[in-house]
Amino acid sequence: DIQMTQSPASLSASLGETVTIQCRASEDIYSGLAWYQQKPGKSPQLLIYGASSLQDGVPSRFSGSGSGTQYSLKISSMQTEDEGVYFCQQGLKYPLTFGSGTKLEIK
Amino acid sequence: QVQLQQSGAELVKPGSSVKISCKASGYTFTSYDMHWIKQQPGNGLEWIGWIYPGNGNTKYNQKFNGKATLTADKSSSTAYMQLSSLTSEDSAVYFCAQGLLSDWFAYWGQGTLVTVSS
Numbered sequence: 377d378i379q380m381t382q383s384p385a386s387l388s389a390s391l392g393e394t395v396t397i398q399c400r401a402s403e404d405i406y407s408g409l410a411w412y413q414q415k416p417g418k419s420p421q422l423l424i425y426g427a428s429s430l431q432d433g434v435p436s437r438f439s440g441s442g443s444g445t446q447y448s449l450k451i452s453s454m455q456t457e458d459e460g461v462y463f464c465q466q467g468l469k470y471p472l473t474f475g476s477g478t479k480l481e482i483k
Numbered sequence: 484q485v486q487l488q489q490s491g492a493e494l495v496k497p498g499s500s501v502k503i504s505c506k507a508s509g510y511t512f513t514s515y516d517m518h519w520i521k522q523q524p525g526n527g528l529e530w531i532g533w534i535y536p537g538n539g540n541t542k543y544n545q546k547f548n549g550k551a552t553l554t555a556d557k558s559s560s561t562a563y564m565q566l567s568s569l570t571s572e573d574s575a576v577y578f579c580a581q582g583l584l585s586d587w588f589a590y591w592g593q594g595t596l597v598t599v600s601s
Contacts, residue, residue, distance in 0.1 A: 410587035419578060419591035420528070431589060463528060467586035471544035472518075472530040 378402050378466050382475035388483040395451040397478045399464035404444050408468035411440055411449045414477075415460045424449060425467075456482055485509040487579050487592035494598045495569055502565040503595045505579030512560035513537040515583050519553065519564050522594075523575040531577075534562060569599045 379402040389395045399409065407427035412420035422431045424440035427447055437452040451458055459482055464475040490504040505517065516533040532543035536555035543551065550573070552565040566573055577595050580588035 408586075412588075419594055420588070421591075422587060422589045425585065425587040465528070465587065470542060471546070472586055474528040474530070476527045 377471055378405065378469055378473050380464055380466055380473050380475040382462075382464055382478050384478060385476070386479040386481070388481045389451075389454040390483045391454055391456065393454045393483075395454055395458075395480065397449045397462050397464075397480075399442075399447045399449070399475050401445045401447070401466055405466045405468040407443060408466055409440070409442070409447045410465045410467060411438075412463045412465065413458075413460045414463065420463060423462075451480075454482070485581060485583075485590040487581060487590055489577075489579060489592035489595045492596040492598070494600065496601055497570055497599055499569055500565055500567045501569065501597055502563055503577060503597070505562045505564075505592050507560045507562065507581070510581075510583065512555075513557055515581060517553075517555065517562040518580045518582065518586075518588065519551065519562075520578045520580055520588075521575045522578065531564070536560075536562065566597065569597075571599050573597060574599045 381400045383398045409427045411424040414420040423434050428440045439450045461477045461479050463477050486508045488506045493501050495501045513536045516535050518533045519531040521529040531547045531551050534541045534553040541553050554563045579592040581590040582588045
């Protein structure tokens with residue numbers, strides 16, 4: 377199985393700050409990566425797919441980049457509604473696997 | 484618009500089975516894989532498998548072989564997941580999710596909480 381390692385496990389950011397979350401795959405996943413945001417008691421919401429494509433309706437302050445085994449999610453200007461847990465997911469091979477999550481809070 | 488409506492929370496005894504449902508609307512149910520995903524409290528997400536309702540084909544995460552059984556009813560556009568021989572490790576929220584033609588999930592059910600307790 378492809379292991380997905382996320383870092384950091386948690387972080388806090390001030391309003392307006394730029395935030396970056398990392399995701400490393402145990403093998404090359406050829407940009408087959410998605411990012412999700414999950415708020416307490418809710419289902420995950422797709423933010424980014426194909427490593428860098430923004431899902432319809434997602435604010436443009438979210439962006440994704442990376443290739444090979446290393447990927448990142450950037451929030452260019454932290455807003456209060458961006459609090460939540462962020463997960464990466466590889467879509468290259470079965471079984472599909474997720475990172476363990478990054479909890480993002482407002483400082 | 485695509486909607487996935489899951490059945491309500493379940494409290495079940497160890498050793499028993501439970502069947503949860505996911506009713507789909509807003510797209511052609513028989514044309515796209517329906518995925519199931521497990522989330523234990525405070526834990527991450529685990530992919531269980533998918534079913535293609537058009538012909539009933541399934542693909543499972545090996546970890547869930549013998550634990551989860553995926554079925555679908557075309558007449559009601561409803562996907563089902565049965566979990567058997569339940570233990571405390573099966574206590575979790577279970578989601579159905581739909582990516583249409585992709586293996587990322589733009590559409591999720593609201594989740595079904597399964598609690599295994601005597």
